[in-house]
Amino acid sequence: MRRYETIVILRPNSGEEEINKVIETTTKIITDDKGSVIELNKWGMKKLAYLIKKETLGYYAYFDFASTPAAVSEIERKFRIDDVVLKYMTIKLAAAITEEGVTEAIAAVSAREASAAAEIEAAETDDKTEVKTDGKTEVKAEVKTEVKAEVKAEVKAEVKDEVKAEGTAVVSKETTTEAKKEA
Amino acid sequence: MAPRPQKKLFSRRKSCRFCGDKELTINYKDVKTLRNFVSERGKIIPRRIVGTCATHQRQLCEAIKQARQIAFLPYSGSSQG
Structure with missing residues (x-):
């Protein structure tokens, strides 16, 4: 053979x-x-x-x-x-x-296929569970992160302004602290 | 004629990609890797340019020819025609 x-x-x-x-x-x-x-x-x-x-x-x-x-x-x-x-x-x-080699090869092929199928299934189930269980919390988390990002961006912008106009530094610092509290 | 000083400046040691990466295997069904060793025209790129070792270039050459036979790679021209 x-x-x-x-x-x-x-x-x-x-x-x-x-x-x-x-x-x-x-x-x-x-x-x-x-x-x-x-x-x-x-x-x-x-x-x-x-x-x-x-x-x-x-x-x-x-x-x-x-x-x-x-x-x-x-x-x-x-x-x-x-x-x-x-x-x-x-x-x-x-x-x-040999015949043993044939059976081994068949086993290897089936194992490979099974692992590939399992991977696909695992990925699918993971997606589903995430969507089902963590759907609400995820949305909340996203919102939070977005807010934080916005705040940070504002803070950065303010810091730049600070450098330009030193006189208003105190006021801007106050605003940043307020923003953080809000977040 | 002045000697060519640039040649030494621009020469960089090429290494065989198949020797360096043991997981990278040569197979005629693996078109993605074979594409790296074929020019736009579909020609096999010579060893002195890609830097593969003699053993791997021989295997690569055979794999590319087999891939051509079963229409994975073009004999000439790009894959579009």
Whole structure:
């Protein structure tokens, strides 16, 4: 068994059914040949760096699998026949992979996906809880900080004035203290 | 002809970014990093300009060529066409 990864670019105007059909046939070829799919990922629509068969967009699908060279040649033969496939590329990642290695790789992929999903969920839940519980207090805090900022700005302006007109310094100091009390 | 004194003044030691940052890996699917090593025209920038070491430049070169094959990077011209 060898480990390969394949990227297929499919026609952007092809329907969901056709895309799924291509993916199913490739996975079937892999599993029929006693190989196993490690990762299957639909990257979706992407802009192509150059035109392929007069298309500017492409639907990307990514396979990471363990299989034999015969299966790869069969997959590529099918891709060449299929009109939906714009372009494909297969890369050999490892010359030999054991069954243990396959299970390990699958576990690694699932762990990575789980962690990514957990991160997204955590971010979402954090946002929600913050909005729900601290909604009122947050608003208050914001108002307070705004007021403080305004006061500070005023104070600064007054201080500048002080330097210019020393005579009014006492008055301005009094006003600043008042402003602080208000805050 | 006078000797060129400026050359020494303006030369700065370049270092390989992949040797310096161990977390930065070369992968043909990582288009964002590959973009740094490709000119606006889509050409691979030579080693003497970007300063990558020989080992990493070889890997980079292969990655860029693979990315081109699968339309992540252009063969020539900008990504717009």
